[in-house]
Amino acid sequence: IYQFRVPESAKSGTSVGRIVATDRDIGKNAEMFFTIVSGDGMDMFHISTDKDTQDGVISVGKPLQPLDFEKKPSYTVEIQVRNTQVDPRFMSAGSKDMATVRIAVEDVDEPPLFYKASYLMEVKEDAAVGVAVGSVSAMDPDGARSMVKYSIDRRTDMDRLFNVHPGNGSVFLLRTLDREESAWHNISVTATEFNNPRQSSHVPVYIRLLDINDNAPTFATIYETFVCERTKAGQRIQTVSAVDADEPSTGHKFFFSLAPEGTHRSNFTVRDNGVTSIVQQCFHRQTR
Template identity: 30%
Template structure:
């Protein structure tokens, strides 16, 4: 039986009414297994009973059971053989959707009774190369002036791959071209993207359009690939492109920033005259859909504002690129990159989870007997995520930390009967409850 208690902002404690008995043993060691994703249903992972040193004959009687994760029962234990087996195929990309995670773990507890023991199991889900790289758009359109100097760079739409590690995008290749080549770069999260580089001056009168093919290849065996077409339209001379005040911006922003709040006002200038110096701002293809959904960009004045809730626990770094394009007949563009770093606020309440308890408690129960196991957690980071847990001083119980974030509730003094202490003593413990209060250290 498990209960989750969330502390309200106006009340820094919760009360749990329970009657306990029996002794509970918890193990701080973690049993670790590694399996590839997409294993067939019924596939055996290991003999869990043997690994935990349990007698297979007692598994049914002791009611061995595993956690259910997010309403899914991925694994179960054969109580006849003690084998841990796959109940439902595990898709690593579904289970661990974040591309920043290089490892994917399924953590669960195995519980047995008579006496109660809780075992921590950690299952590492290994990636297989079951996805090919693909581009967000099949075609990338670029307008490049014939006056653009050699060596100029242009950001390309990067490919994405749901796989991770060596199975994700490894490199890019460009079809043969006299005027262009690419340079592969690595992003903050390890993702690969390519910049298109002009290696020979363009001549619109000689060739007005260049058609190229960009291929993304992953590092799997065998490798998988995806392609996108690059269509370069050569523009007649509009001498100067807009330029930003800086090429890169690093900005700190607090989570829960109010909607509509100004994050930064970008400013690009163009030394040309008339419509050739009028500028429109836009996000480039390098900017993720997540960043576009969270922040708005005013195309007229370059203001970036908050348009969706910012949550540090969901997303901590936003990388985006803004393009400034002039309104000349042959428009030119300048670009800058922004990195928005989200600062954590103490906006999550601590939670208490009761992992196990027994009821009732005998009056002659021995001092130092474990009668319950609870865990505490807080989604915030740093000091905002640290919690203290304690119970009322007047109760005949004490809390003892058994492992990281796990606490045992033990009997701290004898629970004597009415015969020894009279009716007042009996009245005091006739409706015994335990008040557990948890406060956050700021």
């Protein structure tokens, strides 16, 4: 029985150990071929023959999932060795041999693991300072389950708009926000092990600001309108339009009217669709 150890961080192709077999023949008749024939590590490990020494070299294969001490701390495989050159006259039950190999997976200190690859949060643009936007969560994947503390990578939040609670991962506001200035904020949160600060990981957090109606509409331009003195009542003389920095879910709808100072004995009226028209039948240049 052979026993080997391999760290869980070992990559594909990493050597695990060597199996030694002997053959009293020489030359090509002594060449050997090793195979893994059974065991729970058949998909995790690979064995090849060292052409110089004829040893069997066990290495980490190309598994669908990497080695993970927390999920499976050990494997057992059965190795078969036989000659590459077999004379049918001498084939018998003794023409091959078997060996059992036990491979222990060693625990390696790994960085914290976030439960999500990224986080999407939403907050109203008028939210007060201190309001929680959302939370992130990470854990130490090692058996020791070291405590994790959180922080914001300030290179992703130069204006210090947000902060995160070091203990529970709650993201909250440090300053007031304005969707019309920036509708999205993308920051990075770091999770660090208490027992080993060198072990840390990062996760992107995308924060979308929800619009509120906090901006008054403004006219799209400054209007200067000319009208003929014999223009008929009800005739359209100008169409005005407005814009709004807000973004209502149902779209913009404006109500137009004359300013209070322009309504007294006015020769004009404004329809709700933004059209200015004559209201008096007679309009004289000499009197107006």
